[in-house]
Amino acid sequence: MTLTKVKERSLLGIKELDRSEITGLLDRTAYWDNQSEKLTPILNSHFISNMFFENSTRTRFSFEMAEKRLGAQVLNFTAAASSVEKGESIYDTVRTLESMGIDAGVVRLKPAGVLQQLAEKVSIPLINAGDGNNEHPxxxxxxxxxxxxxxxxxxxxxxxxxxxxxxxxxxxxxxxxxxxxxxxxxxxxxxxxxxxxxxxxxxxxxxxxxxxxxxxxxxxxxxxxxxxxxxxxxxxxxxxxxxxxxxxxxxxxxxxxxxxxxxxxxxxxxxxxxxxxxxxxFPQMSNGVPVRMAVLERALQ
Missing domain, CATH: 3.40.50.1370 (Aspartate/ornithine carbamoyltransferase)
Incomplete structure (x- = not known):
């Protein structure tokens, strides 16, 4: 996958999307929302890592539910139980998981702007699960x-x-x-x-x-x-x-x-x-799963 393609498939923020990209994601959300089958394994050969350097149980569970409904193999990473606490950089952690063969990363972190820098250096799509006071797309x-x-x-x-x-x-x-x-x-x-x-x-x-x-x-x-x-x-x-x-x-x-x-x-x-x-x-929370299914589909299909 070329770097340009990776950037197009990443979701770093809403600010960088145009109206048609937003409406396209909302249309796909509606599609997934209306599926009666809980499991549609279109991503069954893909490995996705949820890399949460800032805790958020609700967001991580919503992404994990979306990933599993699409049949993906899920690796959950939380900084509190990781080598980042011992001084390993966020960049090294993401590169390590990329080296092990993940196909996409869902990233949540405290410092704003770091995710954009990471996206320039890795060759897998990254999805912003919240970065500092920047965005939560x-x-x-x-x-x-x-x-x-x-x-x-x-x-x-x-x-x-x-x-x-x-x-x-x-x-x-x-x-x-x-x-x-x-x-x-x-x-x-x-x-x-x-x-x-x-x-x-x-x-x-x-x-x-x-x-x-x-x-x-x-x-x-x-x-x-x-x-x-x-x-x-x-x-x-x-x-x-x-x-x-x-x-x-x-x-x-x-x-x-x-x-x-x-x-x-x-x-x-x-x-x-x-x-x-x-x-x-509470309907907002329910809608989080089909939204994240649409975003993951865009990243990996």
């Missing part, structure tokens, strides 16, 4: 797919993304994907959680304005990250920016509620709202 694709199942065409839709925009790769990937599909994105965040570099792409609005959207997407707040005083307390965040029962009651009846999960219940979203009729939080 498969999360955005499953979010887009969840919205299309509710609204059909996303053109003209207003989507509010509420929470810690500064540190959110989910917000960035959704911003790039939604705008390419013709939706309007707006952010809502405390002053010290705003990402100034994104202001030219999406306006910041008040929580009251944000709740008037077609889609209200709440972001997880890393409470441990803000122990230094960025937010006074979980209760204070909930009061100012949380989707409380009172706020949820004022949403338009067609508005849907989304969250990339895991949810801090009674912080970003009140417990009673998580599984209300307008919530798509």
């Amino acid at each position: 498969t999360q955005a694709l499953l979010d887009l797919y969840t919205m299309t199942k509710t609204f059909g065409d996303l053109k003209g839709l207003t989507v509010s993304i509420i929470g810690d925009i500064m540190h959110s790769r989910v917000a960035r990937s959704n911003l790039w994907g939604l705008t390419k599909l013709g939706a309007k994105v707006q952010f809502c965040a405390p002053e010290n959680m705003k990402a100034p570099e994104l202001m030219e792409y999406a306006p910041y609005v008040t929580i009251e304005e944000a709740l008037k959207a077609d889609v209200v997407m709440m972001l997880r707040v890393q409470l441990e990250r803000h122990a230094s005083g960025i937010i006074l307390s979980a209760e204070d965040y909930r009061r100012q920016y949380g989707l409380t029962e009172e706020r949820a009651a004022k949403l338009a009846k067609d508005t849907i509620i989304m969250h990339p999960a895991p949810v801090n219940r009674n912080v970003e979203i009140d417990d009673a709202v998580v599984e209300c009729s307008q919530s798509r939080i």
Whole structure:
């Protein structure tokens, strides 16, 4: 496989995809979503390694389910139990697994930009399972797919993304994907959680304005990250920016509620709202598997 072909089959971010590539992946997601057979072994001669240098049980299980449904042989690698803890570089680890014969790598890591450098140096497709505060492309694709199942065409839709925009790769990937599909994105965040570099792409609005959207997407707040005083307390965040029962009651009846999960219940979203009729939080998780099947198929077929 030539390096150009490898790059085309990799998925490093939504920002680099054009509209037709995104819609193509969403079409294939719909195809896989509608298959009644759980196992379609089109990748039964392929070896895929899930290389998680940053922990995320939910994302890894979703990729593993997608890989196994396509019949692939799966190697799971977690940094906590690896030689990376002893000083081996991420690059050496990926090259080692490539040397052993894997056909593709699903990579999650903390430092932004490292994945792009890795992709230049290896000859297998790489799939971004989240890198720093840069991108989380498969999360955005499953979010887009969840919205299309509710609204059909996303053109003209207003989507509010509420929470810690500064540190959110989910917000960035959704911003790039939604705008390419013709939706309007707006952010809502405390002053010290705003990402100034994104202001030219999406306006910041008040929580009251944000709740008037077609889609209200709440972001997880890393409470441990803000122990230094960025937010006074979980209760204070909930009061100012949380989707409380009172706020949820004022949403338009067609508005849907989304969250990339895991949810801090009674912080970003009140417990009673998580599984209300307008919530798509658990369907989002279900949609993650066919999305990742489509991305893996693109990488290896």
